[in-house]
Amino acid sequence: xxxPREMNPPGNSPDPWGGLRQIFPEGEIxxxxxxxxxxxxxxxxxxxTALLGEVAELPDGASVVLLLRNSLVSRDxxxxxxxxxxxxxxxxxxxxxxxVARYTFDLVRHTDYERACEWNRYWARNIAGQPGPLVFTGxxxxxxxxxxxxxxxxxxxxxxxxxxKWISVASYCEFSLTAPSTRDWRGTFDLNGTxxxxxxxxxxxxxxxxxxxxxxxRARRLRAEMVARGPMTLRLREGVLASVEAGGVDFxxxxxxxxxxxYELHTLELGIGTNMSLLPRVDWTFNSQLNEGAGPVHLGFGxxxxxxxxxxxxxxxxxxxxxxxxxxxxxAQPV
Amino acid sequence: xxxxxxxxxxxxxxxxxxxxxxxxxxxxxxxVEAASLSYGYARI
Numbered sequence: 568x569x570x571p572r573e574m575n576p577p578g579n580s581p582d583p584w585g586g587l588r589q590i591f592p593e594g595e596i597x598x599x600x601x602x603x604x605x606x607x608x609x610x611x612x613x614x615x616t617a618l619l620g621e622v623a624e625l626p627d628g629a630s631v632v633l634l635l636r637n638s639l640v641s642r643d644x645x646x647x648x649x650x651x652x653x654x655x656x657x658x659x660x661x662x663x664x665x666x667v668a669r670y671t672f673d674l675v676r677h678t679d680y681e682r683a684c685e686w687n688r689y690w691a692r693n694i695a696g697q698p699g700p701l702v703f704t705g706x707x708x709x710x711x712x713x714x715x716x717x718x719x720x721x722x723x724x725x726x727x728x729x730x731x732k733w734i735s736v737a738s739y740c741e742f743s744l745t746a747p748s749t750r751d752w753r754g755t756f757d758l759n760g761t762x763x764x765x766x767x768x769x770x771x772x773x774x775x776x777x778x779x780x781x782x783x784x785r786a787r788r789l790r791a792e793m794v795a796r797g798p799m800t801l802r803l804r805e806g807v808l809a810s811v812e813a814g815g816v817d818f819x820x821x822x823x824x825x826x827x828x829x830y831e832l833h834t835l836e837l838g839i840g841t842n843m844s845l846l847p848r849v850d851w852t853f854n855s856q857l858n859e860g861a862g863p864v865h866l867g868f869g870x871x872x873x874x875x876x877x878x879x880x881x882x883x884x885x886x887x888x889x890x891x892x893x894x895x896x897x898x899a900q901p902v
Numbered sequence: 903x904x905x906x907x908x909x910x911x912x913x914x915x916x917x918x919x920x921x922x923x924x925x926x927x928x929x930x931x932x933x934v935e936a937a938s939l940s941y942g943y944a945r946i
Contacts, residue, residue, distance in 0.1 A: 640944040646915055660941035695906040719907040721940065732912050735942030748935040772937075773944040836939055856941070870937035 585676035591630035674857035686841035689901030699889035707763035740860025766880030772871035786875030826869030836867030
Protein backbone atom coordinates (compact mmCIF):
# COMPACT_ATOMS: atom_id res chain seq x y z
CA UNK A 568 0.00 0.00 0.00
CA UNK A 569 1.52 3.38 -0.95
CA UNK A 570 2.06 5.80 1.89
CA PRO A 571 0.53 9.26 1.44
CA ARG A 572 3.24 11.88 1.30
CA GLU A 573 3.06 15.52 2.25
CA MET A 574 4.26 18.12 -0.21
CA ASN A 575 6.59 19.22 2.58
CA PRO A 576 7.40 16.29 4.87
CA PRO A 577 8.21 17.42 8.41
CA GLY A 578 11.98 17.27 7.99
CA ASN A 579 11.89 19.85 5.18
CA SER A 580 8.90 21.93 6.12
CA PRO A 581 9.31 25.72 6.31
CA ASP A 582 6.44 25.76 8.82
CA PRO A 583 7.90 25.91 12.35
CA TRP A 584 5.14 23.55 13.53
CA GLY A 585 6.51 20.85 11.19
CA GLY A 586 4.59 17.58 11.42
CA LEU A 587 2.22 18.95 14.05
CA ARG A 588 0.27 20.56 11.18
CA GLN A 589 -0.69 17.03 10.12
CA ILE A 590 -2.42 16.56 13.48
CA PHE A 591 -3.95 20.03 13.62
CA PRO A 592 -4.37 21.12 9.98
CA GLU A 593 -6.85 23.93 10.66
CA GLY A 594 -6.77 26.91 12.99
CA GLU A 595 -4.23 28.10 15.47
CA ILE A 596 -2.06 25.72 17.47
CA UNK A 597 -0.77 26.55 20.94
CA UNK A 598 2.15 25.10 22.84
CA UNK A 599 1.23 24.93 26.53
CA UNK A 600 3.97 24.10 29.01
CA UNK A 601 4.53 24.02 32.76
CA UNK A 602 8.03 25.43 32.35
CA UNK A 603 9.04 29.04 31.58
CA UNK A 604 12.45 28.09 30.09
CA UNK A 605 10.91 25.62 27.70
CA UNK A 606 8.17 28.12 26.90
CA UNK A 607 10.77 30.76 26.04
CA UNK A 608 12.39 28.24 23.70
CA UNK A 609 9.16 27.40 21.86
CA UNK A 610 8.18 31.07 21.65
CA UNK A 611 11.62 31.76 20.19
CA UNK A 612 10.81 29.29 17.43
CA UNK A 613 7.87 31.50 16.49
CA UNK A 614 5.23 29.24 18.05
CA UNK A 615 2.23 30.57 19.98
CA THR A 616 3.05 29.58 23.55
CA ALA A 617 1.20 29.74 26.86
CA LEU A 618 2.11 28.66 30.36
CA LEU A 619 -0.10 26.23 32.25
CA GLY A 620 -1.55 29.05 34.36
CA GLU A 621 -2.75 30.84 31.20
CA VAL A 622 -4.82 27.96 29.79
CA ALA A 623 -8.13 29.56 30.74
CA GLU A 624 -7.40 32.32 28.21
CA LEU A 625 -7.23 29.93 25.23
CA PRO A 626 -10.30 29.76 22.97
CA ASP A 627 -12.70 26.83 23.17
CA GLY A 628 -11.78 24.07 20.77
CA ALA A 629 -8.14 25.11 20.59
CA SER A 630 -5.45 22.70 19.38
CA VAL A 631 -2.83 22.21 22.09
CA VAL A 632 0.61 20.61 22.22
CA LEU A 633 1.14 20.10 25.96
CA LEU A 634 4.76 19.84 27.12
CA LEU A 635 5.05 18.69 30.74
CA ARG A 636 8.65 19.20 31.84
CA ASN A 637 8.12 19.65 35.60
CA SER A 638 4.87 17.77 36.25
CA LEU A 639 3.69 14.24 35.83
CA VAL A 640 0.18 13.95 34.43
CA SER A 641 -2.46 14.56 37.07
CA ARG A 642 -6.21 14.66 37.39
CA ASP A 643 -6.04 18.44 37.84
CA UNK A 644 -4.05 18.94 34.65
CA UNK A 645 -6.38 16.71 32.63
CA UNK A 646 -9.37 18.69 33.90
CA UNK A 647 -7.85 21.95 32.58
CA UNK A 648 -7.85 20.62 28.99
CA UNK A 649 -11.31 19.12 28.59
CA UNK A 650 -12.40 21.71 25.98
CA UNK A 651 -9.32 21.29 23.74
CA UNK A 652 -7.77 18.71 21.47
CA UNK A 653 -4.47 17.76 23.08
CA UNK A 654 -1.24 16.11 21.96
CA UNK A 655 0.53 15.31 25.22
CA UNK A 656 4.33 15.08 25.54
CA UNK A 657 5.05 13.78 29.08
CA UNK A 658 8.72 14.82 29.26
CA UNK A 659 8.97 14.62 33.06
CA UNK A 660 8.07 10.93 33.02
CA UNK A 661 11.45 10.34 31.35
CA UNK A 662 13.99 13.16 31.95
CA UNK A 663 13.11 16.78 32.77
CA UNK A 664 16.55 18.22 31.89
CA UNK A 665 16.21 21.25 29.61
CA UNK A 666 18.44 19.86 26.85
CA VAL A 667 16.37 16.65 26.79
CA ALA A 668 13.15 18.68 26.72
CA ARG A 669 14.36 20.78 23.79
CA TYR A 670 15.58 17.68 21.95
CA THR A 671 12.27 15.92 22.56
CA PHE A 672 10.26 18.83 21.21
CA ASP A 673 12.52 19.02 18.16
CA LEU A 674 11.73 15.36 17.42
CA VAL A 675 8.02 16.00 18.06
CA ARG A 676 8.09 18.66 15.32
CA HIS A 677 10.04 16.41 12.94
CA THR A 678 7.76 13.40 13.32
CA ASP A 679 5.81 12.34 10.25
CA TYR A 680 2.47 11.60 11.95
CA GLU A 681 0.72 10.53 8.76
CA ARG A 682 3.33 7.90 8.11
CA ALA A 683 3.29 6.79 11.76
CA CYS A 684 -0.47 6.21 11.52
CA GLU A 685 0.04 4.32 8.27
CA TRP A 686 2.47 2.04 10.09
CA ASN A 687 0.01 1.61 12.97
CA ARG A 688 -2.66 0.50 10.50
CA TYR A 689 -0.13 -1.84 8.84
CA TRP A 690 0.62 -3.50 12.17
CA ALA A 691 -3.05 -3.78 13.15
CA ARG A 692 -3.86 -5.37 9.80
CA ASN A 693 -0.97 -7.81 9.81
CA ILE A 694 -0.94 -8.84 13.46
CA ALA A 695 -4.66 -9.56 13.17
CA GLY A 696 -4.37 -11.35 9.86
CA GLN A 697 -1.01 -13.14 9.69
CA PRO A 698 -1.14 -16.60 11.29
CA GLY A 699 2.62 -17.13 11.63
CA PRO A 700 4.91 -15.55 14.21
CA LEU A 701 6.52 -12.16 13.63
CA VAL A 702 10.30 -12.34 13.28
CA PHE A 703 12.79 -9.47 13.66
CA THR A 704 16.23 -10.15 12.17
CA GLY A 705 19.46 -8.43 11.28
CA UNK A 706 22.29 -6.42 12.91
CA UNK A 707 22.64 -9.10 15.60
CA UNK A 708 18.94 -9.33 16.43
CA UNK A 709 16.99 -12.56 15.92
CA UNK A 710 13.68 -12.44 17.79
CA UNK A 711 10.56 -14.54 17.24
CA UNK A 712 7.25 -13.14 18.53
CA UNK A 713 4.22 -15.44 18.71
CA UNK A 714 0.83 -13.87 19.46
CA UNK A 715 -2.25 -15.01 21.37
CA UNK A 716 -5.64 -15.41 19.69
CA UNK A 717 -7.43 -12.54 21.45
CA UNK A 718 -5.17 -9.58 22.18
CA UNK A 719 -5.15 -5.80 22.45
CA UNK A 720 -2.70 -3.07 21.45
CA UNK A 721 -2.23 0.59 22.29
CA UNK A 722 -2.00 2.89 19.26
CA UNK A 723 -3.59 5.92 17.60
CA UNK A 724 -4.75 5.17 14.08
CA UNK A 725 -6.00 8.52 12.73
CA UNK A 726 -3.74 11.48 12.17
CA UNK A 727 -6.02 14.21 13.51
CA UNK A 728 -6.87 14.89 17.14
CA UNK A 729 -10.36 16.30 17.67
CA UNK A 730 -11.65 18.44 20.53
CA UNK A 731 -11.97 16.44 23.75
CA LYS A 732 -9.27 13.94 22.85
CA TRP A 733 -6.10 13.60 24.94
CA ILE A 734 -3.52 11.66 22.94
CA SER A 735 -0.02 11.00 24.17
CA VAL A 736 2.66 11.25 21.48
CA ALA A 737 3.69 7.63 22.07
CA SER A 738 0.30 6.48 20.77
CA TYR A 739 1.44 7.69 17.33
CA CYS A 740 5.04 6.57 17.51
CA GLU A 741 4.68 2.94 18.57
CA PHE A 742 2.31 0.02 18.26
CA SER A 743 2.44 -1.25 21.82
CA LEU A 744 1.48 -4.73 22.96
CA THR A 745 1.56 -5.44 26.69
CA ALA A 746 1.23 -8.50 28.90
CA PRO A 747 -2.37 -8.83 30.16
CA SER A 748 -1.63 -9.04 33.90
CA THR A 749 0.70 -10.46 36.54
CA ARG A 750 -1.36 -13.66 36.33
CA ASP A 751 -0.90 -13.96 32.57
CA TRP A 752 2.46 -12.73 31.33
CA ARG A 753 2.39 -14.56 27.98
CA GLY A 754 -1.24 -14.20 26.91
CA THR A 755 -0.52 -11.45 24.38
CA PHE A 756 2.92 -12.43 23.07
CA ASP A 757 5.67 -14.95 23.64
CA LEU A 758 9.27 -14.02 22.83
CA ASN A 759 12.32 -16.13 22.07
CA GLY A 760 15.69 -15.06 20.72
CA THR A 761 18.33 -12.37 20.93
CA UNK A 762 18.04 -8.60 20.72
CA UNK A 763 20.82 -6.05 20.24
CA UNK A 764 19.71 -2.67 21.58
CA UNK A 765 21.31 0.73 21.06
CA UNK A 766 18.92 2.74 23.22
CA UNK A 767 17.58 2.38 26.74
CA UNK A 768 14.90 4.49 28.42
CA UNK A 769 13.66 4.78 31.99
CA UNK A 770 10.13 5.97 32.68
CA UNK A 771 8.02 6.65 35.75
CA UNK A 772 4.24 6.50 35.89
CA UNK A 773 2.37 9.29 37.70
CA UNK A 774 0.93 6.62 40.01
CA UNK A 775 4.36 5.53 41.33
CA UNK A 776 4.85 5.69 45.11
CA UNK A 777 7.67 4.39 47.31
CA UNK A 778 9.34 1.94 46.96
CA UNK A 779 8.58 2.07 43.24
CA UNK A 780 9.84 5.66 42.92
CA UNK A 781 13.11 4.69 44.62
CA UNK A 782 13.58 1.89 42.09
CA UNK A 783 13.08 4.45 39.30
CA UNK A 784 15.83 6.64 40.75
CA ARG A 785 18.22 3.68 40.84
CA ALA A 786 17.17 2.75 37.31
CA ARG A 787 18.25 6.16 36.02
CA ARG A 788 21.79 5.55 37.30
CA LEU A 789 21.77 2.03 35.90
CA ARG A 790 20.63 3.29 32.53
CA ALA A 791 23.52 5.76 32.29
CA GLU A 792 26.04 2.98 32.94
CA MET A 793 24.48 0.53 30.51
CA VAL A 794 24.14 3.04 27.66
CA ALA A 795 27.77 4.09 28.15
CA ARG A 796 28.81 0.45 27.73
CA GLY A 797 26.39 -0.27 24.89
CA PRO A 798 25.21 -1.77 22.66
CA MET A 799 23.25 -4.07 24.96
CA THR A 800 22.55 -7.72 24.19
CA LEU A 801 19.41 -9.36 25.58
CA ARG A 802 18.59 -13.07 25.46
CA LEU A 803 14.96 -14.13 25.89
CA ARG A 804 13.41 -17.51 26.55
CA GLU A 805 9.64 -17.97 26.70
CA GLY A 806 9.09 -14.27 27.32
CA VAL A 807 11.59 -14.00 30.17
CA LEU A 808 14.86 -12.10 29.99
CA ALA A 809 17.52 -14.75 30.58
CA SER A 810 20.41 -12.28 30.46
CA VAL A 811 21.37 -8.74 29.50
CA GLU A 812 24.95 -7.58 29.09
CA ALA A 813 26.74 -4.52 27.81
CA GLY A 814 30.45 -4.13 27.26
CA GLY A 815 31.13 -7.54 28.79
CA VAL A 816 29.29 -6.71 32.04
CA ASP A 817 26.23 -8.71 33.13
CA PHE A 818 23.38 -6.42 34.25
CA UNK A 819 20.67 -9.09 34.60
CA UNK A 820 20.27 -8.94 38.38
CA UNK A 821 20.50 -5.15 38.48
CA UNK A 822 17.73 -4.85 35.89
CA UNK A 823 15.52 -7.25 37.82
CA UNK A 824 15.91 -5.19 40.98
CA UNK A 825 15.00 -1.79 39.50
CA UNK A 826 12.04 -3.03 37.43
CA UNK A 827 10.53 -4.93 40.43
CA UNK A 828 12.12 -8.29 41.25
CA UNK A 829 8.67 -9.85 41.81
CA TYR A 830 8.21 -9.76 38.02
CA GLU A 831 11.21 -12.04 37.50
CA LEU A 832 12.15 -10.24 34.28
CA HIS A 833 9.02 -11.19 32.36
CA THR A 834 8.75 -8.97 29.30
CA LEU A 835 5.92 -6.50 29.86
CA GLU A 836 5.92 -4.75 26.49
CA LEU A 837 6.57 -5.56 22.87
CA GLY A 838 6.76 -2.09 21.31
CA ILE A 839 6.88 -1.81 17.53
CA GLY A 840 8.29 1.48 16.28
CA THR A 841 6.30 3.52 13.76
CA ASN A 842 8.49 6.65 13.66
CA MET A 843 11.65 5.28 12.01
CA SER A 844 12.18 8.30 9.77
CA LEU A 845 13.51 10.02 12.90
CA LEU A 846 16.43 7.62 13.23
CA PRO A 847 19.12 9.92 11.68
CA ARG A 848 18.24 12.56 14.29
CA VAL A 849 18.34 10.25 17.32
CA ASP A 850 20.86 10.69 20.14
CA TRP A 851 20.74 7.49 22.20
CA THR A 852 22.36 9.18 25.20
CA PHE A 853 19.10 11.08 25.85
CA ASN A 854 16.35 9.51 27.94
CA SER A 855 13.66 10.82 25.59
CA GLN A 856 10.32 9.17 24.87
CA LEU A 857 10.69 10.12 21.20
CA ASN A 858 13.66 7.78 20.85
CA GLU A 859 11.62 4.60 21.35
CA GLY A 860 9.55 4.79 18.18
CA ALA A 861 12.59 5.62 16.02
CA GLY A 862 13.81 2.04 16.20
CA PRO A 863 11.83 -0.80 14.61
CA VAL A 864 11.24 -2.67 17.89
CA HIS A 865 11.74 -2.25 21.63
CA LEU A 866 11.19 -4.48 24.63
CA GLY A 867 9.95 -3.09 27.94
CA PHE A 868 10.30 -4.42 31.50
CA GLY A 869 8.49 -3.11 34.58
CA UNK A 870 5.40 -0.89 34.50
CA UNK A 871 6.72 2.39 35.97
CA UNK A 872 4.51 2.13 39.07
CA UNK A 873 6.04 -0.45 41.42
CA UNK A 874 9.42 -0.05 39.72
CA UNK A 875 10.96 1.52 36.66
CA UNK A 876 9.69 0.88 33.16
CA UNK A 877 12.77 0.29 30.99
CA UNK A 878 12.69 0.10 27.19
CA UNK A 879 15.51 -1.49 25.22
CA UNK A 880 15.43 -0.08 21.69
CA UNK A 881 16.74 -1.84 18.61
CA UNK A 882 18.10 0.75 16.18
CA UNK A 883 18.03 -1.35 13.02
CA UNK A 884 16.58 -4.67 11.86
CA UNK A 885 14.13 -6.11 9.36
CA UNK A 886 10.93 -8.02 9.97
CA UNK A 887 8.77 -10.69 8.38
CA UNK A 888 5.82 -12.85 9.29
CA UNK A 889 6.84 -16.52 9.23
CA UNK A 890 5.25 -18.21 6.26
CA UNK A 891 4.51 -14.93 4.50
CA UNK A 892 7.95 -14.80 2.86
CA UNK A 893 7.99 -11.00 2.54
CA UNK A 894 10.91 -9.32 4.32
CA UNK A 895 10.10 -5.74 5.28
CA UNK A 896 12.95 -3.23 5.74
CA UNK A 897 12.48 -1.27 8.92
CA UNK A 898 12.74 2.10 7.17
CA ALA A 899 10.71 1.21 4.09
CA GLN A 900 7.12 2.12 3.54
CA PRO A 901 4.59 -0.37 4.88
CA VAL A 902 3.21 -2.69 2.19
CA UNK B 903 -7.43 -14.21 11.92
CA UNK B 904 -6.97 -13.28 15.57
CA UNK B 905 -9.06 -10.84 17.58
CA UNK B 906 -7.18 -7.56 17.97
CA UNK B 907 -8.58 -4.65 19.99
CA UNK B 908 -6.99 -1.22 19.60
CA UNK B 909 -6.92 1.20 22.56
CA UNK B 910 -6.20 4.88 21.92
CA UNK B 911 -5.45 5.53 25.64
CA UNK B 912 -7.43 8.78 25.58
CA UNK B 913 -9.32 9.49 28.80
CA UNK B 914 -11.12 12.34 30.51
CA UNK B 915 -13.13 13.30 33.57
CA UNK B 916 -16.86 13.94 33.37
CA UNK B 917 -18.82 16.58 35.30
CA UNK B 918 -19.29 14.13 38.17
CA UNK B 919 -15.52 13.63 38.34
CA UNK B 920 -15.75 10.10 36.95
CA UNK B 921 -13.08 8.60 34.72
CA UNK B 922 -14.24 8.26 31.12
CA UNK B 923 -12.28 5.87 28.92
CA UNK B 924 -10.87 2.37 29.50
CA UNK B 925 -11.90 2.50 33.18
CA UNK B 926 -11.73 -1.23 33.82
CA UNK B 927 -8.12 -1.57 32.74
CA UNK B 928 -6.67 1.71 33.97
CA UNK B 929 -8.18 1.39 37.43
CA UNK B 930 -7.19 -2.25 37.88
CA UNK B 931 -5.43 -3.08 41.15
CA UNK B 932 -3.02 -5.25 39.15
CA UNK B 933 -0.26 -2.79 38.13
CA VAL B 934 0.62 -4.74 35.00
CA GLU B 935 -2.97 -4.70 33.82
CA ALA B 936 -3.15 -0.97 34.69
CA ALA B 937 0.10 -0.11 32.90
CA SER B 938 -0.20 2.92 30.63
CA LEU B 939 3.10 3.08 28.83
CA SER B 940 2.35 6.27 26.91
CA TYR B 941 2.48 8.03 30.31
CA GLY B 942 -0.63 10.07 29.65
CA TYR B 943 -2.71 8.68 32.50
CA ALA B 944 -2.99 9.54 36.21
CA ARG B 945 -5.08 7.89 38.90
CA ILE B 946 -8.49 9.49 39.42
